[in-house]
Amino acid sequence: MGSRNPSIYLWLVEAGSRLGPLKQVHGRILAAGLGSSRSLLxxxxxxxxxxxxxxxxxxxLSLLPHVPSPDSFLFNSLIRAAGHGGAAAAALGLYRRMRCARLPCSSFTFTAAAKAAAAAASRRxxxxxxxxxxLLGLxxxxxxAAAFVSLYGKCGDVAAARRVFDGMPDRSVVAWNAMIAAYEQNGLAAExxxxxREMVNARRPDAATLVSLLSACGQLGDLATGRWAVGWAAAEGIAGGAASGGAAVTMxxxxxxxxxxxxxxxxLRRPNVVTWTAMISGYGMHGGGAAAVELFREMAARGPPPNSVTFVAxxxxxxxxxxxxxxEExxxxxxxxxxVEPRMEHVVCMVDMLGRVGKLGEAFEFLRRHGGGGVAAMTALAGACKRHRRLDLGAAAATELIAMEPENPAHYVLLSNLYAQAGRMGEVxxxxxxxxxxxxKKTTGYSSVEASGVTHVFLMGxxxxxxxxxxxxxxxxLMGRIRDMGYVPETAEAMHEVEEEEAVESALGLHSEKLAVAFGIMSSGEGEPVRVTKNLRMCGDCHSAIKFISAAVRREIIVRDVHRFHRFQDGSCSCSDFW
Structure with a gap:
């Protein structure tokens, strides 16, 4: 029927994907009596x-019911568009309708549908x-296959992603990137x-590869590989752009x-909101609160509008x-x-902020005004109470945490440390x-330090x-030297780690952070910074001791714990003891 008015095809071509002109052409189709033309619709x-x-x-999608006997081409186009448009449920529904209609599915169908399922992290x-x-032999x-590697990775099933990847006879750059991203997104940065490293022998990486690799290096604290990747990408001509630039900032x-x-x-010529946020977050992690605020104000003046994540940072x-x-401002x-409407993560930041400076009453009141607290908010409150030695409030908060998450050992350790701090060993x-x-059981703490390209991992004792x-x-x-300088062990927290009180100071002296720092100093040249990574929050005694050690050996010592960086130099820490 479309042949009766060939000019309509020309109007469609001229309209392209612009919605306004397409609606006008649709009106002309209806006016011409061609509203049931399958080819035109x-x-x-x-x-x-x-x-x-x-x-x-x-x-x-609104046109679909009016198309007589829609074919696979139309369904494939709609599945792809719905997936790209964030309508994953609609895309998967179209796939099911396509199967019910017994229309032939192609690799294009599965690629588009898998991408939609990946966007929604829909494993089943x-x-x-x-x-x-x-079943169809495709x-x-x-x-x-690359789409399914990505799908399984985003659903957290890395083993399934790897099986699909390993079964591919010819792996494209997209497939390699999907496998790297699957590991990185699921916390398997080393993998x-x-x-x-396998990929560079098979395919030329691209900017997407670089983003995932740099993110993995950031997770690991693998500065050597990260620096190499940035230099290598620049030499290969694949560096640049907001995404890879932002990944490098974060790394x-x-x-x-x-x-x-x-x-x-x-x-970066035009950093996007992710990159601005990454730099603000970087200052925050390193104790540079004033610099973070200054950069935020600069972003507000000349950068993109800040989003919810920017405000968290x-x-x-x-x-x-x-x-x-x-x-507060x-x-x-x-x-x-x-x-940007405040969400619970912003409320947690405010509660943490007030608690750290000892405004515990204001912190509790702020939380009450904003709907009560979840686990993160109560953890911040309990930690602040411990810092300011408010056993009554801290024990109440920690007890509530245990009620919320009775299988989380960290809450029991926090409550135990509060009681130990007050000398109430019966409650401990x-x-x-x-x-x-x-x-x-308490999560096992460990610290790592790199020497001559090899990562050395230490446990307590x-x-x-x-x-x-x-x-x-x-x-x-070292411990003898810093005692002479005025260091006094902080024994309260260690009471949860050992059975006998007289063994506490000995246990503190062999914490993994101290062992890693000692080995880092032994294994590096005079004046070189020592970089240590800790999988948990650094304890108060180690924080105090390493401040003294940095002065004793005249070294910069950088400790990255699970929350932030501590840059120790000349007897002080970049966190200014707000940690």
Whole structure:
């Protein structure tokens, strides 16, 4: 029927994917009596689907019921458009309708549907799609297989992603990137770096590869590989752009190199909101609250509008620097100036901020006014109470945490430390017994330090290292020197770690952070910084001791714990003890 008015095809071509002109052409189709033409409506819907979401996709979907006997081409176009437009449920629904209509599915169908399922992290529909793909004998298709690697990675099933990846006879750059991203997104950063090293022998990486690799290096604190990746990418001509630039900023910040992070940031022509946020967060992690606030104000003046994540970054920076006034002003500006409604993560930052400076009553009141607290808020409150020795409030908060998450050993340890701090050893024993009764154990702490390209890992009291005896002797000497300088062990927290009170000071002296720092000093040249990574929050005694050690050996010592960086130099820490 479309042949009766060939000019309509020309109008469709001229309209392209612009929704307004397409609606005008649709009106002309109806006026010409061609409203049941499958070819015209298919062309119209496909062009609309290719337009910007959500309007184009919604309009294309509204046309589908009016298309007589829609074919696979139209369904494929709509599945792809719905997936790209954030309508994953609609895309998967279209796939099911396509199957019910017994229309033939191609690798294009599965690639588009798998991407939609990945966007929604829908594991069950994803597995059903994959089973159908295998049943039709299309599992060897490179595009579809890469989409399923990405799907399984985003659903947290890394083993399934790896099986699909290993079964691919020919792996494209997209497939390699999907596998690296699957590992990185699921906290398996070392495996991500290992896959990248395989990739460079098979395919030329691209900017997407670089983003995942740098993120993995940031997770690991692998500064050497991260620096190499940035230099290698520049030499290969694949560096640049907001995404890879932002990844480099984050990597350098997470590896303790704030100056290099800022250099990368300043070289970017147009940093996007993610990159601005990464740099603000970097300052916050390193105790640079004032610099974070200054950069936030610069962003507000000349950069993109800050988003919800940006406000978390700057409020957290204020909390860790004791900048209560600035933090309160920024919190009030969220909805008023930027249209960003505060969420629980912003409330947690404010509670943390008030608690750190000892305004515990205000912190509790703030939390009450904003709907009560979840686990994160109560953890911040309990930690602040411990810091300011408010056993009554802290024990109440920690007890509530245990009620919220009875299987989380960290809450029991926090409550135990509060009681130990107050010298109430009977309650400490009761908390230990409660943990034992549930079969819970404190997460094992460890610290790592790199020497001559090799990462050395230490546990508390570690004797497994080949140079363990030498390290202990060196550390004992350091501890003696800092005692002469005025260091006094903080024994309260260690009461949860040992059974006998007289063993506490000995246990503190062999904490993994101290062993790693000692080995780092022994294994590096005079004046070189020592970089240590800790998997948990650094304890108060180690924080105090390393401040003294930095002065005693005249070294910069950088410790990255699970929350932030501590840059020790000349007897002080970059966190200004707001940690």
């Amino acid at each position: 298919t062309k119209l819907a496909a062009l609309a689907a290719a337009g910007p979401p959500p309007g184009g996709v919604a309009y294309a 529909p994803g597995r059903q799609l994959h089973a159908h793909l295998v 599992s060897a298709d490179a595009h579809a 991500a770096v290992a896959v990248f 350098f910040a997470r590896c303790g190199c704030l100056a290099e992070a800022r250099e990368v940031f300043d070289r 700057v409020l957290s920076a204020c909390a860790h620097a004791g900048l209560v006034k600035q933090g 920024i919190f009030l500006s969220m909805a008023r100036d930027y249209g 024993a009761a908390v230990r017994a409660a943990m034992a009764g549930r079969g819970l 570690d004797r497994a290292h080949p140079r363990a005896a030498e390290i202990r002797r060196f550390l004992e000497g």
